[in-house]
Amino acid sequence: MGRMQPPSLFPSPTRCKLVPALLAILVLAGCASTPSVETTAPAPSAVSTTPTPAESTDAEHPQKFSRWVAEFSARARTAGIDEATLHSAFDTVRFVPSAIASDRAQPEFTRSVWDYLDSAVSPQRIARGQARLQQLRSAGNVDAKVDVDAIAARYGVPTEVLVAIWGLESSYGSFVGDIPTIDALATLGFEGRREAWARGQLLAALKILQNRDIDRTQMIGSWAGAMGQTQFLPSAFLAYAVDADGDGRRDIWGSVPDVMASTANFLARSGWQTGQPWGLEVRLPSNFDYAHADAEVRQPSAQWAAEGVQALDGAPLPTLLESSILLPAGARGPAFLVGPNFHTILRYNNASSYALAIHLLAQRLAGGPAVQAPWPREVQPLSRSQVLALQTALNARGFECGTPDGMAGPATQRGIRQYQRSLGLQADGYPTQELLQRLQ
Numbered sequence: 090m091g092r093m094q095p096p097s098l099f100p101s102p103t104r105c106k107l108v109p110a111l112l113a114i115l116v117l118a119g120c121a122s123t124p125s126v127e128t129t130a131p132a133p134s135a136v137s138t139t140p141t142p143a144e145s146t147d148a149e150h151p152q153k154f155s156r157w158v159a160e161f162s163a164r165a166r167t168a169g170i171d172e173a174t175l176h177s178a179f180d181t182v183r184f185v186p187s188a189i190a191s192d193r194a195q196p197e198f199t200r201s202v203w204d205y206l207d208s209a210v211s212p213q214r215i216a217r218g219q220a221r222l223q224q225l226r227s228a229g230n231v232d233a234k235v236d237v238d239a240i241a242a243r244y245g246v247p248t249e250v251l252v253a254i255w256g257l258e259s260s261y262g263s264f265v266g267d268i269p270t271i272d273a274l275a276t277l278g279f280e281g282r283r284e285a286w287a288r289g290q291l292l293a294a295l296k297i298l299q300n301r302d303i304d305r306t307q308m309i310g311s312w313a314g315a316m317g318q319t320q321f322l323p324s325a326f327l328a329y330a331v332d333a334d335g336d337g338r339r340d341i342w343g344s345v346p347d348v349m350a351s352t353a354n355f356l357a358r359s360g361w362q363t364g365q366p367w368g369l370e371v372r373l374p375s376n377f378d379y380a381h382a383d384a385e386v387r388q389p390s391a392q393w394a395a396e397g398v399q400a401l402d403g404a405p406l407p408t409l410l411e412s413s414i415l416l417p418a419g420a421r422g423p424a425f426l427v428g429p430n431f432h433t434i435l436r437y438n439n440a441s442s443y444a445l446a447i448h449l450l451a452q453r454l455a456g457g458p459a460v461q462a463p464w465p466r467e468v469q470p471l472s473r474s475q476v477l478a479l480q481t482a483l484n485a486r487g488f489e490c491g492t493p494d495g496m497a498g499p500a501t502q503r504g505i506r507q508y509q510r511s512l513g514l515q516a517d518g519y520p521t522q523e524l525l526q527r528l529q
Contacts, residue, residue, distance in 0.1 A: 111415075154184050157279040160290065161219055165295055173303035174256055174299040178271045181305075185276045188312040194337060198472050202417045202442050203464035209446035215453045217243060218252055221261045222454060225345070232301045234345045235345045240333060244353035245363030249451035251349050254319055254437065256450060262429045263317040265342055270294050270323065274314045290314050293323035302330070309342070316342030321355075324330070329355040359436040360429065366407045367448040368427035370461055373414070379517040380506050382414040384441075384499070391423055395427060401461055417445060419519025423462035471520050476501070482528035 123251035129149030162175050223323075225237045241248040252261075259265050271294055278287035294314070298305060310316035314323065318341055321330065330339035333350035342345045376421035390409040398414070400406055416424055425445070432443035453459060471479065473495035484502040488511075490504035497505075502518035509516040512527070 097344075128436050137338045141521065142363050150184070151385065154275075154279050158182055158275060161278065161291065164288075166291055166327075168292060169271065170292070170295045170299060174295055177277075177305050178295055178298060182223075182271050182275050183280070184310065185272050188273050188276045189280050189387040191312045192280070192282065197474060199470045201464075201466075201468070201470045202445075203466060204421075205442050206446055206449065207461075210450045210453060210459075214256055214260075214450065216249050217261060218256045218454045219451065221256075222248070223457065229271055235347075235349070237349055240349045240353055241344065244350070244357040244361075245354045246353045246361050247451060247455075249445065250356070250434075250452040251352050252351055252454055253447045253450040255348065257443070257446060262345065262348070265314070265318055265320075266312075268312050269305070270308045270310050270314055270316055271298075271305060273310070273312050274323075277314070287314075293326070293327050295381045297323055297326055302326075303342060315444055317351075318345075319352045321351065325355065326351075356433055361433045365409065365428060365430055366417045367430045367451075368409070368425050369413065369443075370401055371406070371408065371414075371424050371426045372401055374398065377516045378418070379420050380510070382416045382501070382517060383411055384415075387411040387413045390426060390428075398426060399468060414521070415441065415445070416517055417441060418465055418468070419521070420515045420517040421468070423464065425461050469522055471497075471522065475522075475525055476520060479525050479528060480504070482525075486528070 102439060138268065140493055153450055162179060165175060166172075180518050222237075225235050237251070241251055255261055268525040271291070274287050274294060278284050291314075294308065297301075297303060298308065305456040308316065310320065315321065316323070316326065321341060325339070326339070328342065329351055330337045330341055331347060331350040331354050333346035334340075334344050336344070337348075337349065338344075341351050371393075377397065388411070390406040390412045394406045396404065406426065407428075409426070412426050412428045414424060415427045415431075419479075431448060434447050435441070437447075438444070449460065462467050474499050477493050477495040478493040480495075481503055483490045484493065486508070488504040488508045489500070491498075497520050501520070505520060505524065506516040506518045508524075509518070509527070
């Protein structure tokens, strides 16, 4: 969640936003393992050319930052934050230049979804996750108060899904970030590009301190303010964190029971459907209309079966009242039938690559199969500037993609599909070097 990359639920203010479209997916893929949980976090925009407070001279900078903190403290006071909390939070507050650098970074080169999954669902991560699961389930586990299966049953979310999120967000609790959350959010608020968002998260962080769930020195996380072993932003913490070990505090930094219950609570309250599969890898019929592989095209799995979509092993498709076809690498890659629980993970981190990684990792932790169909590893993903050129060219030819921004979201996919249809090509909406060359 704070990577601001595949952001996480609390995404860092989410860098990866959209129930993604292919390229956006690829860009996000590089992020995966950063925060995730924040449903209202704005996506980072291109670097602004408007001067901000953070761009003052070296001599002016400390004074301006101090004035900003004092002004914010006054507002926080009127919002009910007490003096002890304000002193604890701001007496030692410091500006964090690296947070600004990370927030403004807009990587030019993207990562393919298969490269991302190679890392997110690596043999090492699977083995470590299975070992951690075994430890948690053993009678003498070091976290004696952790009954992870009981927590999962209470909220109706599979244990393996909770452990998969834990694995991607903090490598099973081994790294939760090292930047004080108060410092990170004060820095982002002062810098000004997303001041309103940062102010809201900073006030939420102060409420957490005032509630004594954690003290300032232990409230650490990513540069974007995402915290704990499953990377919640402060507002998400206030809404969903749970005291599962009964010590009177909601501790997502050091208490595994609190980590698991908080994550499960978030998913349960975000629409998780107990007992339903996330989906599965499928085989498409030779006459499949790839234009239907769109997140907005949702229908019962029985209808997909009637159209020739099959499970790889020939078994009947699971019963899903609303399901769609996901082609993360276009028509040349694997195909998946995904249902509501796939989309629930997008509430945690709005990147299809992330949601797919969580479900595939959970599937492997439970002893299930890896992806069977080959990925088109010979395909080179487009860079941001190439996507920008693609969007500009499509718009110029009347295939509307919206305002060019270098990110291939749903509007860009629709424009690509229209262009592909005009050429008699498979309309999978996937941006490729070949497609860009045709347009140019």
